[in-house]
Amino acid sequence: MTATNASPSLHCFALTWHGAVAHLQLNQPDKLNTMHPLFWRELDGVLQQLHNAGEARALVISSTGKHFSAGMALETFADPGFAPQDRTPEGRAALSDTLADMLATFNRMERLRMPVICAIQGGCIGGAVDLVSTACIRYATRDAFFCIQEINIGMVADLGTLQRLPKLIPMGIVKEMAYTGRRLPAEQALAHGLVNALYDTPEALLEAALACAHEIAAKPPIAIWGTKQALDYARDHSVEDSLRQMGWLQSGIWSNRHVSEAVQARQEKRAPEFPPLAPLHAFADPR
Missing domain, CATH: 1.10.12.10 (Lyase 2-enoyl-coa Hydratase, Chain  A, domain 2)
Known part of the structure; x- marks a missing residue:
């Protein structure tokens, strides 16, 4: 089925339609599809649009380049307008509302009126694990891996991974990932039930994700x-x-x-x- 483009104004994503299936693709491979304020705004806007319209019967989320996403863009933490102010209790208290604002986007994805299928190639790191944990179905390439990266940069994962992953895989595996920052390879992710199936190439991965989406859409x-x-x-x-x-x-x-x-x-x-x-x-x- 021929895809139709529906996202000329997006910078971080490409939104196309395959009949009643919406396909949202992370589209900044040169930046490893990292997450920054514009990423968040565009993602939130697209999800709200899809939720309200009711036209999409399934949503496939895939990516471009070597990795699905390297997670939060580290330069974001150096932005004075975003970086948490940790010198006063008032500044630290404000972080709670900032996190709630960011969490609202991933919560919106989980609550979409249609199923979400994530097609994951390469690295799924940090905030990307938060994102894919909200999906209904996850497929991956054999070279994919998952990493709770936050512990490696001196912080606690705070956007849903620690709350959603224990509902998906054994708690011991979550704790090992969260405490060590080790990578969980695709084969182990399959064995533990984090992903439904593995594919040899990104092309085969996307084809399978879209096929499942079309089956749901019927x-x-x-x-x-x-x-x-x-x-x-x-x-x-x-x-x-x-x-x-x-x-x-x-x-x-x-x-x-x-x-x-x-x-x-x-x-x-x-x-x-x-x-x-x-x-x-x-x-x-x-x-």
Whole structure:
């Protein structure tokens, strides 16, 4: 399927569409796709756009160059406008709100109304681990590796890695990575369940990620949304609470029409047709 470009104004990313699949690509390979304030602003804006529009039925996030991302751009810490002010309690207290502002972007990715698939090649370092930990599905190249880099530069990882990784892989592995700053090679990441599959080349990796996204996009978007809601809720709650939530969720989104269309399409050997999610509008936006 031919991709259509949709991001002429982006500098750090390229956004293309493959039918109902959105493909967001980190696009600063000369900078190892490091994360800086403009990266954050563009990522947050694109995610909000995709979430509100309801047109994308799956999102693939990939990268360019040798590494997926080398994490936070170190020069950002030298910027007087960003660097935490650690000489006063007032300055240190302000860091909490700065982190909350940054965390909001990764939280937004996790809460998107469509599944997110990350295609990871080369190094996934520091803040990049925070990013991919929010995804639903992760694929990687065989030369990929994951590194909680923050401990190697004298700080604690603070953008979600220490909170999300223990939900994905054994705590002992997380602690080893977090305490030592060692790299977790792709083969071990696969063995521990951090990634779903490995591929020999970035091209094969992206092809697999897009194929999975298209398979998801063929399902009813509201049922995919409901499934994502149920899985994320179950991750953080007891089985009893999650089953109760499942009853409320299913009663809210059940559709005889969708079930009938899926069955009829299979009988007629054709692709089923399902409506997209409804677009969202901020309450404060003018109507």
